[in-house]
Amino acid sequence: MAKRTFKNYLFILPALLLFAVFSIYPFIKIFQLSVYRWDGIMPTMKFVGIFNFKDIIFHNPIWWRSMWQAAYITLIALTLQNALALVLALICDRGIKFGNGYRVIFFIPPVLSGIVVGLIWNWIYNGNYGLLNHWLAQLSKWTHISYFSNLERAWLADPRTALTSVAIINMWKGFGWGFLVLLAGLQSIPRQLYEAAKVDGANAWQSFWRITVPLMIPTFGIVSIMTILGAMQIYDIIVSTTGGGPAYHTEVPITRILAAMRGNLQFGYACAMGLVFGAILLSVSLIIIKLSRKLNPLAG
Amino acid sequence: MRILNCKTQGLKSQITNHKFQTNSNDRNSNDRNKKSVCNLVLGAWGLFVIWCLVLGILLVACSPKVKAPREKQLTIWHWMTDRQDAFEELARRYEEKKGVKVKFELYAPSDAYRQKVMAAAQSNTLPDIYGILGGKRFFASFVKSGYVADLTAAMKANKAEWESRFFPKALKINEFSKDNEFGVKPGIYAVPLDVMNIQMVYNKSLFKKAGLDPESPPERWEEFIAAAKKIKGKTGIGGLVSGWGEIWMIDCLANNYAFNIMGEEKVMATIKGEVPYTDPAWVRVLDLFKEMSEQGVLVEGIVTMVNKSAEQMFANERAAFAFNGSWCVNVYQGMNPELDYGVMLPPRVSSQNPMVIWGGAGSSFMVNARSQQKEKAIEFLNWLTQKEQQVFLSSQTNNLPANKKSLSDISVVLRQFADDMDNTTHPNIWSVSEYPLVTETFDKGIQSIIINEKTPLEVAKEVQRVKEREMKKSRE
Amino acid sequence: MSKRIISLLKHSFMILISAACIFPLLWMISSSLKTQSTIFSDMSLFVLRPSWQNYITAWVKGNFGIYFLNSVFYTVTIVGGIVLVSSLAAYAFARLEFPFKNFLFLLLLAPMMIPIPGGFVALYVLLNKMHLINTRIGYILPQINAGLAMSIFLLKSFFEKIPRDLEDSARIDGCSRLGIYWHLCLPLAKPALAIVVIYNTLYVWNEYLLAMLILSDKSLMPLTRGLMIFRGEHVTQYPILMAGMCIATIPIIFLYLLMQKHIIKGVMAGAVKG
Structure with a gap:
């Protein structure tokens, strides 16, 4: 038995080795630094105990605000983005003309470089000559409804729309991944099940709820975790569009951590922020893993 | 490898068999494979080892073998993408003249550069000459940690010939005044390249x-x-x-x-x-x-x-x-x-x-206080900020030179900017x-x-x- | 009749979404054919006088010759390494039993969840101690490690979906665990492997921060270094940058084309207990 266990360990040995060499040291370092006040350069640092954590948790409303804003972006990603991804994956799964073409096209946004994404969306949302405003103006001209032209604004600079605008960019950039993973999941459901259900007289709606959804729960779990981890740690898009502004309206945890590290020269404080953030992400992911295991009909 | 192949064949048929009837009993064909299980284990692990070996060989073969020892050349780290060509040309001229090889290494964008400098500071691998991107407090930390050489003596030599070349405001940004709040020894700690x-x-x-x-x-x-x-x-x-x-x-x-x-x-x-x-x-x-x-x-x-x-x-x-x-x-x-x-x-x-x-100074270079060739580095920076080199640099890159005598032929608009240099201030000189x-x-x-x-x-x-x-x- | 309407609706929906996805790509391509002065003043997608010269400039000035080969080498080795290491581990976590299994699994996933501020600084210090600064291996190994968390997580979930009775029968046939992993699980998890390959390739292909940090010889740098020189501190040469990006995007799209077939082929079709 011991030999068997040893052999089983051999499977994870390469991964553990790499982890031990390249991840453990940075991890220990971040734990260590989180209890110091340090500017990132000086050879001397000041021990402050749990002061950094106390300050983050109790005296840093902007940090918590950034957390909620990231949660809002994540919520939109989880619901709208994944719903869109699922619909598209379902259509592609059933076989559709040009399916090959669609599959390629849906994956263009994730492939595009952040620079292009920033340029394009800054142009779309621009308040003076932006595409979105242009379309709204056209729309209100055709329909004679002034509501549309009243909507015109600098989308990224208006506090009412800035966060949602960013969330939409994130959704646009991210749905390709959800689509891909969901499609892979759907493809692994045996066709015979659907055929059998059809013979039994089930309609498309019933077979979707009775077959597709239960069998897809593990995949939903993966996609949710991927979406949550991706959207909570959103950073590139923010930097290339709003830089966290206007005021604090689009600040997210990562921009706060980097601001503390670079601008404010609080390296230790930034490490503590990272740990607090990590703890939250870890617990959310664990809950989802547990949940999808409980719901999974195959696991029971 | 042959064993692996035959095994694969067996299992593939196995999988296809299972596609529609999971309770298949037809396993006779696989009995002979039982003996090769051990080989299989070896085979898969062997594959991993081979992959590692190939990787290793490639790495050894591809990595540059001859590395010029650092003592023979001056290494400069910078982030100024649009100036790399001009810098390389100047380095070529310098080598021609003085026989000292200078290597400008570009790390961009500035964000990546900043991280590189911070990391190198932590492990004491800063080059002979480099720039720091950040405020005065950041700069002060570098000086206090002993990463930056004091250039005051060199600047003041020969009746302050070097010091007097620059726009006073440009130099002030690189200077720590008496009783500065950071507790840095007063002096000049960097050489300005240009002003803005x-x-x-x-x-x-x-x-x-x-x-x-x-x-x-x-x-x-x-x-x-x-x-x-x-x-x-x-x-x-x-x-x-x-x-x-x-x-x-x-x-x-x-x-x-x-x-x-x-x-x-x-x-x-x-x-x-x-x-x-x-x-x-x-x-x-x-x-x-x-x-x-x-x-x-x-x-x-x-x-x-x-x-x-x-x-x-x-x-x-x-x-x-x-x-x-x-x-x-x-x-x-x-x-x-x-x-x-x-x-x-x-x-x-x-x-x-x-x-x-x-x-004030747009960009400045510091000399590494722990460099083996500090003197050579200072000499090079002195040369770099002489009129001729400054004129070349500003004509190539359209930046305002830090050497005030090099303002000869710049565009009208740039000249207007230059004229207001005396009205400037900057948090870094407070x-x-x-x-x-x-x-x-x-x-x-x-x-x-x-x-x-x-x-x-x-x-x-x-x-x-x-x-x-x-x-x-x-x-x- | 109603079927036709549904199909029409379906297609118009798909085309709408496609338009939103493909528009930036078209913009990028058309921008790469413009000049610095027309790129933002003339926003139309059609370029009357395309300057193909941009592509040559990008390739030559960006030193793409070396960088391109380097990038291909790094991507192949890193992604290959990730696939091998992570699939081995994922299989163990999905199917084998050993002490501390859950703990180790979480440990390996942790880097995915905890952002390490200034993690690069710590990594640099570490690599410097190991004398791996400015070497290929110093660039490759940390990235293999960085790709593990997500890949193990994804693959494990897909391995778990492989029906156990398939495995059981293979075991009765005398297959070892490694044999099952290699001959049964890997082929069956092809869709997941394809996703892992695409995911990591995208990441590695676009990586530049680590390259800037630990590489200094030009002959070792990846493609992103070539692109970077068109983005000055203040002046960005947009058309040439766009041309360079178009060149850099082609291999990725090509790889995706290859990989997505494995996702759709449906290797698992029919392999689940009925």
């Missing part, structure tokens, strides 16, 4: 279209507001554009007006904590932004605009005024060579104090420095004033609250 300052530019053709005199830009605040409104009324084109999504550019303009409204002394007193931000003079500064926003002088979306977008707008004549640095000459030249524009100081609010703009968190609150506060979320007084109170907290923290 940040002012306003205005579009002359839009001025003409609106019936304004393109040769006399507004000098007073009221005139500025009126001109911007007039241009908007006549041409429909927005007033002022700037990259205020990057908060330091807000800070810059706000500080210009703080100097203008309350004078340098009071600004310094505020930083020292003697004057609160709730002082009427500071509220007046914040009020200016409210006024600009209410009068429609700012282009839409300015609060989240990155400076590159702002530059696009001004270059494409979508804004009449821009608040931008002297580097913009280069940018506008590329985007719209026909653009007809002029330079102006930000229009003054008060006539009691002069209008002061931000400026003897005190504000807490970064206070600055952030102040700048973000101005953003919320512009989007009409907070009043100037509310912002002033909030900034003061953060200020008091930070002061208390540092006293602990």
Whole structure:
């Protein structure tokens, strides 16, 4: 038995080795630094105990605000983005003309470089000559409804729309991944099940709820975790569009951590922020893993 | 490997068998494979080992074997992408002349460069010459940690020949004065390469279209507001554009007006904590932004605009005024060579104090105090800032040279920028420095004033609250 | 008749989404054919006088010759390494039993969840101690490690979905655990492997921060270094940058084309207990 266990360990040995060499040291370092006040350069640092954590948790409303804003972006990603991804994956799964073409096209946004994404969306949302405003103006001209032209604004600079605008960019950039993973999941459901259900007289709606959804729960779990981890740690898009502004309206945890590290020269404080953030992400992911295991009909 | 293949065959048929009947009993064909199980284990692990070996061989074969020992050449790290070609040419000339090999290594963008320098500092692998991107506090930490050589003696040698070449403001940014708050030994610690300052530019053709005199830009605040409104009324084109999504550019303009409204002394007193931000003079500064926003002088979306977008707008004549640095000459030249524009100081609010703009050294090089060839490095920097090299560098890159004698043939607009070098100041030359968190609150506060979320007084109170907290923290 | 309407609706929906996805790509391509002065003043997608010269400039000035080969080498080795290491581990976590299994699994996933501020600084210090600064291996190994968390997580979930009775029968046939992993699980998890390959390739292909940090010889740098020189501090040469990006995007799209077939082929079709 011991030999068997040893052999089983051999499977994870390469991964553990790499982890031990390249991840453990940075991890220990971040734990260590989180209890110091340090500017990132000086050879001397000041021990402050749990002061950094106390300050983050109790005296840093902007940090918590950034957390909620990231949660809002994540919520939109989880619901709208994944719903869109699922619909598209379902259509592609059933076989559709040009399916090959669609599959390629849906994956263009994730492939595009952040620079292009920033340029394009800054142009779309621009308040003076932006595409979105242009379309709204056209729309209100055709329909004679002034509501549309009243909507015109600098989308990224208006506090009412800035966060949602960013969330939409994130959704646009991210749905390709959800689509891909969901499609892979759907493809692994045996066709015979659907055929059998059809013979039994089930309609498309019933077979979707009775077959597709239960069998897809593990995949939903993966996609949710991927979406949550991706959207909570959103950073590139923010930097290339709003830089966290206007005021604090689009600040997210990562921009706060980097601001503390670079601008404010609080390296230790930034490490503590990272740990607090990590703890939250870890617990959310664990809950989802547990949940999808409980719901999974195959696991029971 | 052959065993592996035959095994694969067996299992593949196994899988296909299982596709429709999972309870298949037909396993006879696989019995013979039982013996090869051990081999299989070896095989798969062997594959992993082979992969590692191939990787290793490739790595050894591909990595450069001959590395010039560092002692033989000077290594310089920098982040200035557009100057790499000119730098390489200068290095070639230097080697020709002095026989010393100089290697310029480019690490861009500046963010990556900054991380590299920080990391190298931690493991003591900084090159002979490098630059630091960051404020005075950051610089001071580098000096105090012993990573930066004191250049004072070299600068003062030969009746201060080296020192006297530069714009005084450019050198001041690299200098720590007596009794500086960081506790750094007074002296000069870096060599400026170029200078810059940040002012306003205005579009002359839009001025003409609106019936304004393109040769006399507004000098007073009221005139500025009126001109911007007039241009908007006549041409429909927005007033002022700037990259205020990057908060330091807000800070810059706000500080210009703080100097203008309350004078340098009071600004310094505020930083020292003697004057609160709730002082009427500071509220007046914040009020200016409210006024600009209410009068429609700012282009839409300015609060989240990155400076590159702002530059696009001004270059494409979508804004009449821009608040931008002297580097913009280069940018506008590329985007719209026909653009007809002029330079102006930000229009003054008060006539009691002069209008002061931000400026000083654009980029500077430090010498590594722990370098084996410190003397050689200093010698090279001395050569690099001689007139001839500075003229070459500025003609190649369109930057203002730090050597004031090299200002011979630069463009008209650039010359206008250069003429205002004496009116500049910069947080890095002040003897005190504000807490970064206070600055952030102040700048973000101005953003919320512009989007009409907070009043100037509310912002002033909030900034003061953060200020008091930070002061208390540092006293602990 | 109603079927036709549904199909029409379906297609118009798909085309709408496609348009939103493909527009930036078209913009990027058309921008790469413009000049610095027309790129933002003339926003139309059709370029009357395309300057193909941009592509040559990008290739030559960006030193793409060396960088391209380097990038291909790095991507192949790193992604290959990730697939091998992570699939081995994922299989163990999905199917084998050993002490501390859950703990180790979480440990390996942790880097995915905890952002390490200035993690690069720590990594640099570490690599410097190991004398791996400015070497290929120093660039490759940390990235293999960085790709493990997400890949193990994804693969494990897909391995778990492989029906156990398939495995059981293979075991009765005398297959070892490694044999099952290699001959049964890997082929059956092809869709997941394809996703892992695409995911990591995208990441590695676009990586530049680590390259800037630990590499200094030009001959070792990846493609992103070539692109970077068109983005000055203040002046960005947009058309040439766009041309360079178009060149850099082609291999990725090509790889995706290859990989997505494995996702759709549906290797698992029919392999689940009925």
